[in-house]
Amino acid sequence: MQGVRGSSPRSSTNATADLSPLAGAAGGDLSPREYVTDIAEPVPIAEPTDPRNRIERYDATAIEPRWQARWAELEMNETDLEDSSRPKYYLLTMYPYPSGDLHIGHWYIKTPTDALARFRRMHGYNVFFPIGFDAFGLPAENAAIKGGGHPFTWTMQNIENMRRQLRSMGATFAWKSEVVTADPEFYRWNQWLFLRFLEAGLAYRAMSAVDWCPNDGTLAREQVEGTDRHCWRCGALVEKRDLEQWFLRTTAYADELLDFSGIDWPEPIKVQQTNWIGRSEGAEIEFEVAADDYQPGGDRLRVFTTRPDTLFGATFMVLAPEHPLVPKLTHPDRLAEVEAYVAQARRRTEIDRLSRDREKTGVAIGAAAINPVNGERIPIFVADYVLAGYGTGAIMAVPAHDERDFEFARTFGLEIRRVVAAPDEDPDAPVDGAFIAHAAGEILVNSDRFSGMPADDGGKAIVAELAERGLAEPKVTYRLRDWLVSRQRYWGTPIPVVYCERDGVVPVRDEDLPVRLPETVDYAGSGDNPLNHDEAFLRTTCPRCGGPARRETDTMDTFVDSSWYWFRYLSPHQADGPVDRALADRWTPVDQYTGGAEHAVMHLMYSRFWTKAMADLGLVGEREPFKRLFNQGQILGADGERMSKSRGNVQDPDELVRRYGADTVRLFLMFMGPWDQGGPWSPTGIGGVHRFLNRIWTLLLDAHGHEPGDPDAGSLPAGEHEADARAALRSAAHRTLRDVSADYEAFHFNTMIAKLMELANALFRYRGTVVAGSPEWDETVRLLLLMLAPAAPHITEELWSRRLTEMGRPWSSIHAESWPEVDPGAVVESTREVPVQVNGKLRDKVVVPANATQAEIEAAVLARPKIQAALASRTPDRIVFAGGGKLVNLVVR
């Protein structure tokens, strides 16, 4: 036995080819083996008496590290960005957060993307497929607070481990272009870009509330725990505190962000972004506060409404608890109650607001406003269902035509007045339901001089009339807010400004960038931002006057990093600017971006904003970052829940790779189901994919062998002749090529693999027969390897090189091959099968020449005994030839 091993002059590469179970058991060694280019010598055909031992076993763990090392040595993954001889293809996959361990979800995102990179290369593209690490963020800091050392150390160790794991995928990442966002070489340019935004008026400071713990300072959302909202560290109750913070003016691009022309993104993502931006057209209307016994009146209250047509139905007014006029307007008698309500509302938590069917609450402030359209006095309330941050923080309440106002009015017994109705409706019918939807054809009622007008026109007329008096103007409002980028944290990009006693807020000079994070960090027993206590960091001089100044201690949201990192991949070490303009012009926008749909709004919208802002600053030419986007689904734990260490449902890919090899894991993840679907993780079925690779291995190394167990082994399937079989095989290969190409293009990896399995099964049927080894067999095998190469790069490389050796050719990589072309002649078939239905039910199938006419098909069909039986001597009333004779349906009765 072991003819291979025995005849080999080099034991190094074949050491694990031993077939004994002991050798197999020891096969988990992942250490790289010496690579020898002429590994594949012809495999001797051994004694048929012992078929199972005739060939070397498929041992992925022996093959894969060897090829990975070889590819790295040849720098096959790296991209010459200056090469313009081929069309460019920028393929980007969302960079990982270095949490420490890669889990199966990372593989699910990245390995099919790698298959795409390889597929495109085979089509002659110059593919750029970089990788990096989203290295700032809370987990590193949490680890540090818990005593895990400096966030930098923690992060870098994790990155080191993840690099190793990422390499084990066999993915063609361009490692030389790697970006680590926590490196000053990268975050320096966050700072530089921030300063440009500041100059352009796109960055500004404003007050905003944060979750605040008295001991640990600002808390992130995930650091607030429990329904009572306590601090994750010390357990103290969390409160809201207003801080001066930095914002980026995303709203300046609201309208442009609504425009998706020119980019090919999934419809659901576009819908989500559109909803997030939430553009509404309406009007701002000014109400005057009525004079009262305790105040002279005259204050102006502006409200935003999308329904100015309902102005006559406004029976009260509601201010947000935070509205600045609340203290001033409140009647002295009501002050205590209003203050209590406002205080409670400010403490009110988001969790609270999550409770769906919360009763409407509020308090009358004892003042009244005058409806500008009819001079009516209407009472003013504060209620937390009006949000300070949207519109003007005040509304006119029209209970008859707004669900929330209706509920409020019902709770407080306020008047509900119908002002919009269908033409045939009684205008004074009681409003019993909640909210009357805005429908076409409705007219205004109970609206004085506007009554009888169509609602839309009436609304416009009301606004026009008030506009003349300076009391209204058409207005567009967005739900989108400006982006709060301040974080009161250590582990992020320091915001490059200083506070000078004399000059106020002063930007750091460009030549003084980067503002580096201090190398030591002292949490001093609290979770508060250590920068606040680091005198060496804090103390500086004002760039303007040279006087003493304090540094800003806020750092930037990590979404800043991910808003432009793909530009930096193009010139990661560039020292004189964030982006190499020439390379950016050539390589961006990104041709294809892949990643999770959980980033539908934030990351993908910030990236679009940032790109537009950079374009307006003249730094880049394109206004959209990603031409095409694909969201793969999410892999959940076996329990159907999101994978997390705390749930203990994380699947470790290293273990699977040790057992089956990277190719099997890659293939299995692609085969599981549609890529955009994801789903709970289950290793059930991975054996089937591994078996498939084993069969490919057998087909290549032992085409003439056969396994005991097949009674017909060695002979062609009944009724087949050699010439037909060979032609049929070749035809199958080219049809598979046609379909598989389309599947790769459409990211339909699961069906792509199914088709390759079918082709492998077809080959297997002819293994050991006269067909094996024929030119058609050989062509089919060659196509099969080429088609499989992007998905399973190692085994195909191995078999390809053995094949070359066998043919006496010098080695070259399968991954440098061109994607094969379909031979249209091979795809056409001489006969075809036509399903025959009677009254829509399948009754028979007839085989006709491919070019048969309808009359010929009809004759063939009617001659069939089964059809005659089904017709039961009736004559068809009608014969439907569907799809040009693809199917026949006989209609009787």
Add this chain to the structure above:
RNA sequence: GCCGAGGUGGCGGAACUGGUAGACGCGCUAGCUUCAGGAGCUAGUGUCCGCAAGGGCGUAUGGGUUCAAAUCCCUUCCUCGGUACCA
């Protein structure tokens, strides 16, 4: 509640613009093979009736359009993702 996606064998999933439902794989059954195997090979496998040939029924639910519906339209139910009173 609103927005988005979806519901197909025991399981993961196929099915192009309506045209053979269940490709491919898992699992299961039988046979072969092996010193052995949670290995390999061959065949079968939606479901019900039937020895078989064959037939009935089948894509969450109820209805509709059509020669023909998993696919199109309407009802109801359920699952998943996003969002949180946006005036």
